């Protein structure tokens with residue numbers, strides 16, 4: 001939703017902002033490089049905008065299905081040791097994750 | 105930071121001479137479904153960490169969510185109870201952000217197509233009704249729980265690393281968002297609290313959630329802003345996160361009004377920010393800066409097809425709604441013959457449900473009210489617990505009133521019986537038996553006590569016989585004393601009269 005319209009160039013600041021939201025550390029050179037590359041990608045995608053879709057409703061699903069629901073019934077979960085074995089690190093029966101940076 | 109946390113707060117009365125508050129509330133309710141929102145994992149509270157997870161709620165590649173029908177139904181019922189319009193077409197959306205408690209890298213929520221919109225809830229404060237407009241009611245999923253290790257316990261500050269439990273991740277969560285509420289003036293803190301109280305009662309009446317704030321199944325974010333009196337524009341709002349008790353809702357609004365007034369008085373600017381509420385001091389402090397809505401890069405969830413509630417089904421749900429709290433209060437007030445003030449007392453004491461249940465268990469409304477608002481309220485207060493947390497059930501209170509009504513015990517013995525019930529000695533009848541608390545009938549023991557009192561006070565007997573019948577009270581007191589309050593005063597008086605006057 002925040003994707004800038006294609007006729008608007010994607011600035012370095014926006015790349016830096018997106019990188020921060022994605023928790024990616026980019027160097028100055030990378031910011032320049034990606035600004036150019038992502039600009040090219042957006043330009044390519046922008047060609048879609050040339051199509052006349054005035055009376056076509058936005059489509060998010062290719063299949064005409066609605067109300068696919070399940071009954072509220074509990075089913076077995078995965079065994080904890082299996083779950084935690086797949087984690088990079090675990091401690092005290094929990095997933096161990098790095099300290100969250102940028103918090104108070 | 106000096107501009108956001110002033111040294112001095114402005115008195116609330118003073119705040120209102122210069123500023124007008126606008127409040128807004130976002131309330132999250134964990135639904136009481138058996139299974140999670142998009143998978144079959146159990147939702148049991150307090151289970152061992154990470155024992156209620158699966159590929160779907162852990163966000164493992166290739167897993168596909170399927171929406172829980174009961175959660176959708178609960179959400180629609182909440183919307184209906186709030187007078188909302190139920191969408192005929194509604195979709196889930198991905199709210200993208202990176203945080204360890206959200207394993208998928210996004211929260212499945214709803215964005216521009218929520219299930220319910222445009223409702224309202226009327227709340228009453230000090231006899232005045234305030235209409236709270238509801239902007240939307242939407243369905244989403246809860247996050248996991250982070251435990252920060254190292255540094256100060258439980259807080260992020262100084263933490264080395266975090267430990268995550270995903271049992272809660274994916275539990276259905278309904279978010280109820282109000283429109284900004286202007287015009288509450290000095291009552292803003294109370295209106296905020298009354299709104300959450302009423303909302304909680306509605307959700308409870310619907311059976312959609314256990315709404316236990318202390319367990320986090322109902323959580324509030326409180327928005328507050330101040331504008332100079334008469335200003336056409338509203339001020340910048342702050343959002344105080346995770347306010348977890350009714351009292352805290354009120355305190356958070358009050359604190360923010362006082363703090364923001366101080367900031368504005370000093371010529372400062374209120375920052376639009378997220379703040380944390382501190383239960384111990386009743387104050388708020390700045391949290392992480394809020395990422396703007398566009399930063400979440402919402403987009404329709406491709407793995408879940410749209411919801412299209414059938415109009416007839418919605419009508420059926422509407423017809424099947426239980427009596428809602430406001431209507432119930434009106435009915436009970438009339439049935440019990442109470443004044444509006446008496447009803448307000450009951451509600452404010454959080455005793456309405458308890459009294460209702462006690463009446464349902466056979467007590468008269470008057471007796472039920474007397475016990476819960478009198479003796480039991482006193483005991484709860486002394487023990488520093490909520491009325492509903494006392495170790496006595498409405499059924500037991502009803503039994504107690506029945507024992508008083510049939511003369512088995514009197515009020516004083518009833519209080520002793522209550523001691524036993526609260527001490528876990530069983531139901532009132534059992535306590536009366538075990539402790540020997542029943543009122544004495546005209547037993548040999550009582551006859552002996554009466555005769556001993558007469559023999560022990562010839563001067564009093566003389567006075568009574570001389571016409572001073574009031575003096576008989578001294579003899580009644582003596583008998584009650586020897587029987588340790590177990591005799592029935594009226595019976596004692598009659599027995600004394602028969603022997604002193606009537607003979």
Ligand SMILES: [Zn+2]
Nearest residue numbers: 143145158161
């Ligand atoms: Zn699961």
